[in-house]
Amino acid sequence: MKDVAASAGVSLKTVSRVVNGESNVNDDLRAAVLEAIAALGFRRNASARELRQGRSGTVGLLLEDVADPFYSILSRAVEEIARDHGTMVFAGSSAEDADRERELALAFCERRVDGLIVVPAGTSHSYLLPEMRAGIPVVFVDRPPGDIEADMILTDNRGGSRRGVEHLLSHGHRRIGFIGDAPEIYTAGERLRGYRDALESAGIPFSDDLVTQAPPSPASTADALDRLLDGPSPATALLCGNSRTTVSVLRELARRSTRLALVGFDDVELGDLLQPGLTVVAQDPGAMGAAAARLLFQRIAGDTAGPPQTVTIGARLIPRGSGELPAP
Amino acid sequence: MKDVAASAGVSLKTVSRVVNGESNVNDDLRAAVLEAIAALGFRRNASARELRQGRSGTVGLLLEDVADPFYSILSRAVEEIARDHGTMVFAGSSAEDADRERELALAFCERRVDGLIVVPAGTSHSYLLPEMRAGIPVVFVDRPPGDIEADMILTDNRGGSRRGVEHLLSHGHRRIGFIGDAPEIYTAGERLRGYRDALESAGIPFSDDLVTQAPPSPASTADALDRLLDGPSPATALLCGNSRTTVSVLRELARRSTRLALVGFDDVELGDLLQPGLTVVAQDPGAMGAAAARLLFQRIAGDTAGPPQTVTIGARLIPRGSGELPAP
């Protein structure tokens, strides 16, 4: 900038004014500055600007895995809103590791992000309190934070799960299985609750035999199916608590050439092309990302008066065939 | 940092030494500094550090769409390698818009990224020359840059496509269609070349009637299928030039209940669960991202002596059923 000023024969401050598009600059001087900028290939140094201004024009986005379709769609939605605010996005994958989450979150804070969107991996988030008090707003998505109060965007997991089970009940099923993630996972717990809600409303007693809660893996899913299908009164329908489990179940059913009424929680690509089409309770990751980003920028803009907000986003049942198979 | 120094009763420089993990600090002073850091909730300001050091510890990653599975897998691979180098990743989506690509790339440069990985959207990249000369290494992925020479990571599109067609030929097909993206797209051109290579080697004359080149959309794909299937000597097999087209073709075939031997370029999730399973020529986005990141960090580390490199990554044929349907 000093070089530009020298080359254009003006002061540093005038160059700064031109670079920042301030209006009160003489046209001739402006032209001279622009010429010098082009000639020297000048590009403003954002670090210096940030240091002086105190805000960085960046936000941090902490996901479980950038490569997972659910999070990558969420991520794109955040990017679009950030773009409207002239802000760039740092994205990082916690890989479900609490230490890595913490490390990334603090690295983002060291970079003085203007705000943070976090899909929690760990169960304790008090490490963020000093940062939040120092003025970095944080919005949690998908799961509530561990031991602090904060803004969050959640799916209506319980209601969605209930709707999925009610759908199976309405097609005559009475023995409905549930295979979900480990019970410590917030969403897994909520979805199991929705399953129980639906059974209870229908006057069907809850049975432990029909429920599996474990981290999703092809092996654990195959075991769970064994338990559901190989007993004296097998399940005729199944709610899968997450998309990884749904995919494992589909592979396992294809291998066994067994049919089973099936509703998956979370949509999977090409679900409509399977035979039968896959009925799902679909979350809306784009809407979640957009809601998180909007709330974050509202906080960044200074709206920090009220208490933490919780935004709940509905889950939609999409019937495509597998959930409409009638009970035998 | 000044506050920490005052609180610990040492100089700024000693705090700096502790924060940076330098070894030559007296244990008592170190302890006092660490205590002051904890008490004050101090976090080093990265902007100031970057300004002084001249490097930012960030890289920019410019994709077509962060939400596309191909790019999100590539993105995660870049993140992992960046992490090994203590570097954060800015990711942005060009949305296939040359202006937006330029705007994002220059915004990354203004933030003084240490390097840039770019999936080109536009056809001219000379706008990056000043930045490259100023010492920001740039690696292009998936497609070559427009009008400059630079490092790049490419898939063996031509060879992969050839292998896909040879696979169909080996199952007795002679009328093999090709539906690819618009001919301006580099990868589309290469894949058409591979298609021609395979036909030529088999002594089968190339026929324009069997080829469609257009931006993928459900409507254009349906039209292309009409042309291929409704004539006097219809195609018995098809190579789809990209995954969006593959999905449209699958939907269209399901609607018509027509069968056709099919090989898709690019894998799609759940392709193994379709009936028949989807045979594809699979790119390896993870390998591409990793190769790009490795080359970039090599350049950042100062290895800029040699000429630009091109790394070509193979495409693998994965037979799953659809490509093995025999010719009638």
Added chain:
DNA sequence: CTGAAAGCGCTTACAG
């Protein structure tokens, strides 16, 4: 409308 001076929070280069 224009500019000179101070300072953002660090690290570098140097002295002791």
Added chain:
DNA sequence: CTGAAAGCGCTTACAG
């Protein structure tokens, strides 16, 4: 092993 001074490249606050 420790510290005082200068400076990275901007913007802010102020004066003219």
